[in-house]
Amino acid sequence: MKNPQFNYHRPGSLSEALALLDEHGDEAKVLAGGQSLLPVMALRLGRPEHLVDIGALAGLSNITAGPQGTTIQALVRHAAAERSTDIATHAPLVSAAMPHVGHRAIRTRGTVCGSIAHADPAAEMPAVCLAVDATMVAESVAGTREIVATDFFEGYLTTALRPNEILTEVRFPAWSATAGGTVVEISRRHGDYALLGLACLLDVTEGLIANAALSFFGAGGTPIRVAEAEQTLIGRPPNDETFAAAAKAVTEHLEPGSDIHASTNYRRHIAGVLTRRGLAEATSKIGVPA
Amino acid sequence: MTAVPIGETLDVSLTVNGATVSVDIDPRRSLADVIREEIGLTGTHLGCEHGVCGACTILLDGEPARSCLMLAAQAEGTAITTIEGLATNGEMHPVQQAMHEAMSFQCAFCSPGFMMSTIALLDDNPNPSEKEIREELSGNLCRCTGYESIVEGVETAVKIMGPTR
Structure with a gap:
């Protein structure tokens, strides 16, 4: 399908981009990698009057990673995040998500922040943000504000970002040396959107689970953490019995939708399977250098 | 601007x-x-x-x-x-030659995409396993072959180009 018509803007600086968004409000859309926006436009699910192409802006492609945390700026492509050994060391859950994001040719162009701002409920990165309590940094002509993941994802393709804001960076907190995490999913074809998936992490001290996150994608309008299941893990040793109890709690509390690809019951079933599989894999990654 | x-x-x-x-x-x-x-x-x-x-x-x-x-x-x-x-002076690129030898394609509508993806794959991973080939090429659709001959073409390319780069 061919793209609909739009007014094309290629600002020379971030402040010019923010001024354009402020002027045009919800008639404007930000174009970065375009791997979500251009299909949306091709299918006429969205028809922005103004496109603000930030792809060529300088100074928005940095990855800063260290023991204090990891920051990924707006124009960091999935491919760059996937190759980054700094991210692998300091934000390993982001690295674990990357091979699942689209296909390789999509990751060449698509950006990490773009995926978060698009907020497809079946996408990996929003669930990763929710699992590790990432902070989204939104800029507008009025200034900068920080939005925590629990407040950011509001509904299907809907976030707390205002029409005049750009998600300029996402910040991931410091990764604990005693934590392990992974991303597991079931999709019909490698690289497709998942029928259901899980971003999970465990922090184990003195043989017992001190902290846990189970963040599901493809299970509702936003990524969803199942607190009841996370609670069953705390204070217990990381073993099959513990994981089976968590999986049971997940299947009792998660209410995934039904569509042409999978029924609610099937999705609930694979949520349990992925809980056991993901937690075992996360445990095996504790203390393993990336 | x-x-x-x-x-x-x-x-x-x-x-x-x-x-x-x-x-x-x-x-x-x-x-x-x-x-x-x-x-x-x-x-x-x-x-x-x-x-x-x-x-x-x-x-x-x-x-x-x-x-x-x-x-x-x-x-x-x-x-x-x-x-x-891809071709230089009328000589096929090794990936083109391999796909030709393995008779990878039928209608060939998908062939340019598969060959570009194969070049990218072998650039990163000169000696992929069959599973890796299938995963990496999962972003390309073919409605004729059932993919067997395409995977064979990639394996033939590895033979022609060598397992290291």
Whole structure:
């Protein structure tokens, strides 16, 4: 399908981009990698009057990673995040998500922040943000504000970002040396959107689970953490019995939708399977250098 | 700042298969359409035009990309390689030769995309397992072959090009 018509803007600086968004409000859309926006436009699910192409802006492609945390700026492509050994060391859950994001040719162009701002409920990165309590940094002509993941994802393709804001960076907190995490999913074809998936992490001290996150994608309008299941893990040793109890709690509390690809019951079933599989894999990654 | 109102055009310059090309286009046009209709290189095929089928895959600054999921305007200043850029002096690229020898394709609509994706795969991983080949090429659809002959073509390419790079 061919793209609909739009007014094309290629600002020379971030402040010019923010001024354009402020002027045009919800008639404007930000174009970065375009791997979500251009299909949306091709299918006429969205028809922005103004496109603000930030792809060529300088100074928005940095990855800063260290023991204090990891920051990924707006124009960091999935491919760059996937190759980054700094991210692998300091934000390993982001690295674990990357091979699942689209296909390789999509990751060449698509950006990490773009995926978060698009907020497809079946996408990996929003669930990763929710699992590790990432902070989204939104800029507008009025200034900068920080939005925590629990407040950011509001509904299907809907976030707390205002029409005049750009998600300029996402910040991931410091990764604990005693934590392990992974991303597991079931999709019909490698690289497709998942029928259901899980971003999970465990922090184990003195043989017992001190902290846990189970963040599901493809299970509702936003990524969803199942607190009841996370609670069953705390204070217990990381073993099959513990994981089976968590999986049971997940299947009792998660209410995934039904569509042409999978029924609610099937999705609930694979949520349990992925809980056991993901937690075992996360445990095996504790203390393993990336 | 560049601003192009609806109905007006934009100059875009890029390098295509080693040659500098400038086009004057409506900004809504995809890179794929510009490659085919303005530059005249019709080897890049368009199947779904929303990023699913992979037929339009090209190399953008050496990395695989969907030319249907890019505005040509976004390719300003880049260097792209299309299927026409693979052969040198009438000699097929080893991946083309391998796919030919393995009789990888039937109707061949998907072939340019598969070959560009294969080049990207072997660039990163010169000796992939069958599982890795299938995973990496899962972003390209073929409706004829059932993929067996295409996987065989990639394996033949590994034999021709050698397992190291």
